[in-house]
Amino acid sequence: MKTKRLLIAGCLAAFIMPMSVLAGNVSAGKEKSAVCAACHGQTGQSVSPDFPNLGGQHADYLYRALLDYKAGHRKNPIMAAQVESLSKTDMADLAAYFAAQSGLSVKR
Numbered sequence: 001m002k003t004k005r006l007l008i009a010g011c012l013a014a015f016i017m018p019m020s021v022l023a024g025n026v027s028a029g030k031e032k033s034a035v036c037a038a039c040h041g042q043t044g045q046s047v048s049p050d051f052p053n054l055g056g057q058h059a060d061y062l063y064r065a066l067l068d069y070k071a072g073h074r075k076n077p078i079m080a081a082q083v084e085s086l087s088k089t090d091m092a093d094l095a096a097y098f099a100a101q102s103g104l105s106v107k108r
């Protein structure tokens with residue numbers, strides 16, 4: 001029974017920990033997002049169907065995607081180059097900024 005309890009505690013920790021490191025700053029993210037706007041649009045409404053919309057996505061989803069590009073778990077040459085110089089703080093700020101934007105889609 002002890003093993004089961006440990007397992008549950010482990011799962012909870014794994015779920016909560018990535019959330020707790022994420023405390024992005026929206027206005028700092030806005031400043032850092034200038035480079036992203038070329039493809040993803042200033043408010044996360046992308047300029048072409050080739051680029052995903054980031055506006056209104058959950059911050060933890062965006063943050064995880066950036067971490068995965070950085071770690072090479074998610075492979076895309078364009079995004080790998082984008083995250084190369086980003087710190088975890090940068091990524092959390094960017095995630096917070098895009099999450100705070102409208103998720104409404106616009107006509108292209």
Ligand code: HEC
Binds near residue numbers: 051074094
């Ligand atoms: C040159 C164009 C370009 C620039 C600049 C760019 N991206 Fe991307 N981004 C892409 C493409 C293309 C994809 C889709 C890649 C894939 O299929 O995994 C993507 C995917 C993403 C995703 C995953 C979205 C999802 O729904 O899974 C995130 C998050 C992201 N970009 C954030 C950023 C941030 C933050 C910046 C600025 C630091 C940035 N991108 C700059 C082209 C770009």
